[in-house]
Amino acid sequence: MVHSGGEAGNAVGRERFLADAAARGLHVEVVERPAALSLExxxxxxxxxxxxxxKSLVVKHKDGSFLFALIPGDRQISWPKLRTLVGVNKLSLPPADMALKATGYERGTITPLGSVTAWPVYADASITGRRxxxxxxxxxxxAFVDADALTSALDAVVADISDPV
Structure with missing residues (x-):
């Protein structure tokens, strides 16, 4: 798979991620991983x-701003729960180019840490209490990180925002 950022873009994104984690006092362990065809x-x-x-999902707010939704891999975002929590009647997943512009990260690399804009973070409660x-x-x-330290460092709203797949 070819990615527009190439190796240089990869290094810049990883450096931005690590710099933000360090600035927040957050310990992260970055590991190289082989390409995979599925989450499993x-x-x-x-x-x-x-x-x-x-998964760090970039979600577009109806006012044009964005937010991050952190959802465990075995679950999916619950749009009704997230809309109720945010207090709006419309949220959506933006196209890949819009997500890149909003975060500075390509799909598959997105994380709230090091995002070019520090959008609000909403984390599903089921991710807490573990690495x-x-x-x-x-x-x-x-990156491996303690979920509780992550949500605290990001000042995330932790709530039930997912459903089983």
Missing amino acids: EAAAGMGISPADIV ISMGAGAHGYS
Whole structure:
């Protein structure tokens, strides 16, 4: 798979991710991971369960702003729950180019850490109390981090915002 950022873009994204984590006093462990065709394959390759891979979804607010929704890999975003929590009647997933512009990260690398704009973060309550894996700002890399430290460092709203897949 070819990515427009190339290796240089990958390094910049990873450096931005690490710099933001360090500035927040957040310990992260970045690991190189092989390409995977599915979430299950990615989890197996890292020796973790799909629930331990947390997706950072960029969500577009009807006013044109964005937010991050952190959802465990074995669950999906619950639009009704998230809309109620945010207090709006319309939220959506933006196209890939809009997500890139909003965060500075390509899909598959998105993370709230190091985003070009510090959008609000909403984390599903089921990710707490454990070590999770998430995007590290670059293709082919994942970061391991304590979910409670992450949500605290990001001042995230932690709530039930997902449903089983």
